[in-house]
Amino acid sequence: MIPPVDIARLSARLAALGRVGALDGGGVSRLALTAADGAGRALVVEWMRAAELEVVVDPIGNIFATRPGIEPGPSVMIGSHIDTVATGGLYDGNLGVLAGLEVLAALDDGAIATRRPVTVAVFTNEEGARFQPDMLGSLVHVGGLDLAAALEVRSIDGTRLGDDLERIGFAGTAPLGGVTAAAYLELHIEQGPVLEAEGVEIGVVEGVQGISWTEVTLGGRSSHAGCTPMRLRHDAGLAAARIAAGVGEIARAIGGDMVGTVGSLRLKPDLVNVIAQTAVMTVDLRHPDEATLVEAEGRLAGLVARVAAEERVDAATRSLARFAPVAFDPALVARVEATAARLGHSHRRMPSGAGHDAQMLARVCPAAMIFVPSVDGLSHNVREHTDPADLARGLGVLATLALELAGPVDAPKPEEI
Amino acid sequence: MIPPVDIARLSARLAALGRVGALDGGGVSRLALTAADGAGRALVVEWMRAAELEVVVDPIGNIFATRPGIEPGPSVMIGSHIDTVATGGLYDGNLGVLAGLEVLAALDDGAIATRRPVTVAVFTNEEGARFQPDMLGSLVHVGGLDLAAALEVRSIDGTRLGDDLERIGFAGTAPLGGVTAAAYLELHIEQGPVLEAEGVEIGVVEGVQGISWTEVTLGGRSSHAGCTPMRLRHDAGLAAARIAAGVGEIARAIGGDMVGTVGSLRLKPDLVNVIAQTAVMTVDLRHPDEATLVEAEGRLAGLVARVAAEERVDAATRSLARFAPVAFDPALVARVEATAARLGHSHRRMPSGAGHDAQMLARVCPAAMIFVPSVDGLSHNVREHTDPADLARGLGVLATLALELAGPVDAPKPEEI
Numbered sequence: 001m002i003p004p005v006d007i008a009r010l011s012a013r014l015a016a017l018g019r020v021g022a023l024d025g026g027g028v029s030r031l032a033l034t035a036a037d038g039a040g041r042a043l044v045v046e047w048m049r050a051a052e053l054e055v056v057v058d059p060i061g062n063i064f065a066t067r068p069g070i071e072p073g074p075s076v077m078i079g080s081h082i083d084t085v086a087t088g089g090l091y092d093g094n095l096g097v098l099a100g101l102e103v104l105a106a107l108d109d110g111a112i113a114t115r116r117p118v119t120v121a122v123f124t125n126e127e128g129a130r131f132q133p134d135m136l137g138s139l140v141h142v143g144g145l146d147l148a149a150a151l152e153v154r155s156i157d158g159t160r161l162g163d164d165l166e167r168i169g170f171a172g173t174a175p176l177g178g179v180t181a182a183a184y185l186e187l188h189i190e191q192g193p194v195l196e197a198e199g200v201e202i203g204v205v206e207g208v209q210g211i212s213w214t215e216v217t218l219g220g221r222s223s224h225a226g227c228t229p230m231r232l233r234h235d236a237g238l239a240a241a242r243i244a245a246g247v248g249e250i251a252r253a254i255g256g257d258m259v260g261t262v263g264s265l266r267l268k269p270d271l272v273n274v275i276a277q278t279a280v281m282t283v284d285l286r287h288p289d290e291a292t293l294v295e296a297e298g299r300l301a302g303l304v305a306r307v308a309a310e311e312r313v314d315a316a317t318r319s320l321a322r323f324a325p326v327a328f329d330p331a332l333v334a335r336v337e338a339t340a341a342r343l344g345h346s347h348r349r350m351p352s353g354a355g356h357d358a359q360m361l362a363r364v365c366p367a368a369m370i371f372v373p374s375v376d377g378l379s380h381n382v383r384e385h386t387d388p389a390d391l392a393r394g395l396g397v398l399a400t401l402a403l404e405l406a407g408p409v410d411a412p413k414p415e416e417i
Numbered sequence: 418m419i420p421p422v423d424i425a426r427l428s429a430r431l432a433a434l435g436r437v438g439a440l441d442g443g444g445v446s447r448l449a450l451t452a453a454d455g456a457g458r459a460l461v462v463e464w465m466r467a468a469e470l471e472v473v474v475d476p477i478g479n480i481f482a483t484r485p486g487i488e489p490g491p492s493v494m495i496g497s498h499i500d501t502v503a504t505g506g507l508y509d510g511n512l513g514v515l516a517g518l519e520v521l522a523a524l525d526d527g528a529i530a531t532r533r534p535v536t537v538a539v540f541t542n543e544e545g546a547r548f549q550p551d552m553l554g555s556l557v558h559v560g561g562l563d564l565a566a567a568l569e570v571r572s573i574d575g576t577r578l579g580d581d582l583e584r585i586g587f588a589g590t591a592p593l594g595g596v597t598a599a600a601y602l603e604l605h606i607e608q609g610p611v612l613e614a615e616g617v618e619i620g621v622v623e624g625v626q627g628i629s630w631t632e633v634t635l636g637g638r639s640s641h642a643g644c645t646p647m648r649l650r651h652d653a654g655l656a657a658a659r660i661a662a663g664v665g666e667i668a669r670a671i672g673g674d675m676v677g678t679v680g681s682l683r684l685k686p687d688l689v690n691v692i693a694q695t696a697v698m699t700v701d702l703r704h705p706d707e708a709t710l711v712e713a714e715g716r717l718a719g720l721v722a723r724v725a726a727e728e729r730v731d732a733a734t735r736s737l738a739r740f741a742p743v744a745f746d747p748a749l750v751a752r753v754e755a756t757a758a759r760l761g762h763s764h765r766r767m768p769s770g771a772g773h774d775a776q777m778l779a780r781v782c783p784a785a786m787i788f789v790p791s792v793d794g795l796s797h798n799v800r801e802h803t804d805p806a807d808l809a810r811g812l813g814v815l816a817t818l819a820l821e822l823a824g825p826v827d828a829p830k831p832e833e834i
Contacts, residue, residue, distance in 0.1 A: 192644025227609025
């Protein structure tokens with residue numbers, strides 16, 4: 001059964017939420033727990049209350065809106081986040097939340113009662129653009145980070161997370177982890193170019209890549225670019241360039257889903273005729289398989305040591321972040337795949353390259369994600385866009401599977417998830 | 418004959434001039450035509466007047482202090498500059514000027530009359546740190562840049578060069594090019610590590626390397642580091658790194674005096690988890706031989722085209738500066754070498770990696786330079802240092818050769834230069 005979802009209503013709400021914190025020239029800025037985030041939350045809660053959902057807010061600001069089932073127990077939870085990066089788009093996160101509300105609206109419109117409750121969850125500070133770590137709200141929800149510690153986290157503006165929550169009126173009192181999930185589904189834009197490049201409509205997300213972020217600092221000797229022969233140089237910039245080029249070689253040599261990126265590279269003094277004294281660069285390595293990620297890390301360490309020795313510079317490395325890969329529940333992933341197939345959508349299994357709240361929920365219940373294509377692969381970008389036809393396909397898979405998991409009362413009792 | 422130079426007096430004057438515009442923690446900042454430069458010039462002119470030299474200032478602010486010869490005609494000119502970079506040292510430029518004054522003082526102390534006049538020249542804005550082009554004063558002096566155009570040049574602060582000259586009281590009225598040179602000598606610190614590394618006392622400078630500065634701008638596509646497979650990337654950062662690493666390879670492959678430097682490299686948006694949209698980098702190539710420099714430029718162009726194609730990014734290049742190599746007068750270079758040998762100093766022929774006023778004077782008269790070692794090869798750096806013993810050796814070569822060129826009146830008439 002496909003609930004009677006209305007893609008126009010979803011699109012209108014994506015646009016309306018996108019006007020909160022809108023940037024001149026497109027896109028949106030709703031950094032977590034700013035006034036704009038508060039206004040966005042208020043709008044979403046207004047929609048939740050208008051739908052007569054049972055809305056609770058926990059002490060870390062996560063919002064849960066539940067449509068009761070005819071039987072008590074854990075919910076089928078649909079969730080994501082509505083905070084954005086500083087120059088974000090209208091889809092990242094917002095789609096998962098508003099698609100969840102659209103599923104509930106469709107159940108109402110179709111007068112479909114479910115055995116299990118269905119809950120829409122809005123998690124705090126998924127982006128990590130204003131508070132570290134990212135996925136903070138869902139991490140606290142599943143017990144992976146102590147509430148007291150999370151409330152003490154400082155923003156990039158120096159404010160205390162707990163104070164910001166109070167200020168925007170979202171320091172809730174509902175028990176932490178009080179809304180439990182029988183299963184968790186998250187509809188999200190791909191944030192990459194694979195689906196578009198391959199002409200595939202639905203991404204069946206098998207898990208989240210492991211992430212390894214390393215900062216490499218190279219210390220050389222600043223000297224005159226004209227007066228210092230190559231053999232007497234200690235060029236931190238040349239060492240950095242060789243390592244950055246080598247990161248690309250490592251990723252290509254391992255192949256498959258391996259990605260390696262030097263997104264930040266800064267030289268000092270950064271002048272045309274001065275050999276760089278220092279270079280600070282970041283290396284972002286990701287792979288869905290832990291053993292392969294470890295292999296890539298090992299090759300990076302070897303590369304840094306070799307280049308530093310050859311260029312006669314000092315090298316220091318520091319781990320900025322390390323997350324093991326997360327595998328979503330195989331049975332639930334298979335049901336996403338089967339649903340997409342049943343609805344006639346082309347689909348492929350794929351890892352998620354980015355982190356998502358779903359990976360935190362996967363610690364406490366079966367979780368899975370549905371990806372829809374991102375135009376030009378753009379995300380964290382004001383030009384982030386997904387065509388309405390793709391939104392509709394993703395929404396259809398989400399609504400169909402969520403209803404199946406929740407169990408329509410006029411259908412046989414659903415199997416255990 | 419060695420004039421009775423006094424290294425202690427020279428060292429004291431280097432220190433005194435270094436106190437004008439001194440930076441906390443060492444070094445000096447006397448950017449051209451700032452108040453600090455004006456104060457430094459005033460101090461030097463005070464020393465010139467105290468020595469009863471004939472001081473004239475031309476309309477671009479070049480200062481000439483002449484000790485007359487017994488015959489009229491062009492001078493043996495000893496010169497350099499006293500402007501510095503923003504975080505400069507006490508020796509770059511200042512040494513050449515103050516060593517010149519020390520030569521004149523020694524002639525006075527020894528009551529040595531010369532046939533030709535001897536002139537100490539202080540050229541405006543050699544560094545190019547506040548006004549472009551560098552070596553501006555000597556360039557105008559030799560007729561390579563029109564005075565009216567030079568006076569209109571804007572500083573990095575937006576001020577007009579002519580106005581700044583007026584403000585510090587150095588918009589002179591002496592005829593441009595009025596003080597002519599029979600020969601030009603410049604004593605300078607090496608600004609590189611070669612003499613120190615080889616344990617050589619005197620650098621006999623054969624000429625100035627040709628300089629080719631290219632800005633390379635790479636345009637890729639910003640996308641998520643986790644969600645974009647290597648095969649679908651347009652990574653401007655990776656392209657930049659490969660080109661920067663390749664510049665090192667080109668320089669090493671050509672070998673000898675070839676140097677290649679990527680001193681500046683900037684990524685946008687420069688974030689750990691975002692593939693760079695753009696990269697802007699500078700490439701500094703230098704070689705004393707024009708044909709080899711052209712070869713290196715050709716290899717760079719091929720590298721940029723190849724990497725841009727392979728990484729599927731746009732590449733644009735722009736020449737920021739291009740100077741052909743300058744060869745100093747072979748006979749005068751040989752006399753520097755012979756003088757160093759006669760005084761018992763170890764010496765080697767070498768190119769200058771940096772530009773100097775001497776290369777402008779070489780357009781109008783025989784010119785040569787004498788290098789003394791830089792500790793750790795440091796220059797344009799507050800830790801710039803040369804040991805007094807090395808200063809003394811360089812000063813001795815300069816004074817001996819200058820006197821020989823000027824012709825002591827009690828010696829046979831000097832040969833034509």
